Amino acid sequence: MPVLLYIYIATEILAPFFASFLIINAILFLGRLVPLLNVIFDFGVGTGDFLRLCAYMLPKLMMFSIPMASMTAVIVAMxxxxxxxxxxxxxxxxxxxxxxxxPVIVIALSTSLLTYFSAVTLIPQGTLAMKSLFLQMAQEKIDKGIQPGQFSEGISNVVLYIDAVDHETRQWQGVYVSDMRHGDAPLTIVAKTGRLTAQPENMLISLTLTDGTLHRASKDITQTIRFDRYQVNLPIKTPTEIGGTSVTEVGKNGLNQKQLLEQVATHGPKSPLGLSMLIEYHTRMALPVGGFILTILGLPLAMLARPGRRPLGVPLGLLLFVIYYILFTAGRTIAESGHLPVAAGIWLSNILIALFTIMLTRQVAREITPLFLARLSDTALALLARLPGIKNGEKRP
Structure with missing residues (x-):
């Protein structure tokens, strides 16, 4: 009997979980779509690249959507x-x-492990992949924007001119470059051939020139250097951010857990950079654990419902979810200011919500409704009764 019951409860939870997961991700993604439109229009992103960008952004959204969907699913099913x-x-x-x-613990453990995998593996990989895709699109834009026989000024402080392009190899023939990024010492480069290359590991787009000369003028001094191979790093024109996240710097989002600790050891836990890396390290572990606790909390919240009365488990769950993230943000801010150790500040919200979950579960198991929740429920029902067409939590015939 228990095994069949547990399977039944688990299947009842899974359906609203997937529905909530899709809806929450859609809502969160809409918030990041507006800054993404700049990339789409400026780079002429095709459908395939757009879907890839969405896939690379998804792990960051899953840090929040999975715990919320898991908690909502338990409340709705129960x-x-x-x-x-x-x-x-x-x-x-x-x-x-x-x-x-x-069965609720199994669901909570599964979703928290999925959140943890997303945090420590998918987010760094997705961040690096998104930045590499951005560089590829920027390279293609520059490459396609250079027309033979025309001066191109689409790159900031750099003027390019080419005689011809090999359409099969995309190699430039007869390249002229005027680099004015050095202020009083501009560079003029003339080369026989050139080719654009992307360096994802360094987040750079480079122009590799072969068989040419470099001319530099600084006040009364003029230099001419002949080279067989010369590389110029090109500045990437805006947009360099997607939703407030830099796409030309890897940053902490592109580092795994081991690399974060290495950065902390290198710069020191008290330095601004080391402190930021240590906070990110604990955040990736604390949020999945918080999702586990919130999912368990969904069970006693759902059990507060009564037949024939409007259920308040979902609004109470969303309220507690918001409270949890307010506490988490507050603890993180205090840790960043140095008034609390990083571990204490990041894990404080988990400790508080865990104690509340244990207390509520014990009271609901004893058929005791906490006084503050009872008052909150009565207040909510009174407000709902004032709405047109609703009376005592039920629709009027």
């Missing part, structure tokens, strides 16, 4: 069972709240 009197029937057979915990 509230439905309460309203259909299934929970009452289970209580009549001696199955209380604590015996309903195992």
């Amino acid at each position: 509230t439905r069972m309460v309203n259909d009197n299934e929970i009452m029937a289970l209580k009549a057979t001696g199955i209380g709240l604590l015996r309903l915990l195992p």
Whole structure:
């Protein structure tokens, strides 16, 4: 009996989980779509590259969407069972709240592990892949924007001119470069051939020139240097950010857990950079654990529902979810200011929400509704009763 019951509860939770996951990700993605439009229009991003950009952005969204969807799914599934009197029937057979915990714990553990995998593996890989894709698009834009026989001024402080382009190899023939980024010492380069190359590891786009001369003038001194091979790093024109995230610098989002600790050891945990890396290291572990706790919290919140009354588990769950992230943000801010150790500041919200979850679970298991939740429920029901067409939590016929 318990095994079949656990399978039944798990399947009841999975359906609203996937639905909530899709809806929440869609909402979160819309918030990042506006800055992404600049990239789409400026670089002429095709459908394939657009979908790849969306896929690379998804792991960052999953840090928030998975815990929220997991908690919502538990509340929705268990509230439905309460309203259909299934929970009452289970209580009549001696199955209380604590015996309903195992399938919820399995769901919570699975979603928290998925969140952790997204945080420590998918986010660094997605960050690097997105930046590499950006460099590829920037390279293609520059490459396609250079027309034979015309001076190109699309690159900041750099003027390019080419005689011809080999359409098969995309190699430039007869290259002229005027580099005015050095202020009073401009460079003039003339080369037989040239080719654009991207360096994802250094986040650079380079112009590799062969068989040419470099001319430099500084006040009364003029230099002429002949070279067989010369490389010029080109400045990338805007946009250099997507949704406030730099696409030309790897940053902490592109580092795995081991690399974050290496940066902390190199710069010191008290330095601004080392402190930032240490906070990111703990954040990637604390958020999945927080998602696990919030998912467990969804069970006692759903059990507060009563047949025939409007369920308040979902709004209460969303409220507690927001409170959790407010506490997490506050703890992170205090840790950044140095008033609390990093571990204490980042994990404080998890400790507080875990204590609240244990307290609420024990009281609901004893059929005791906490006083503050009872008052909050009565207030919410009173407000709902004032809405047109609603009375006592039910729709008027």
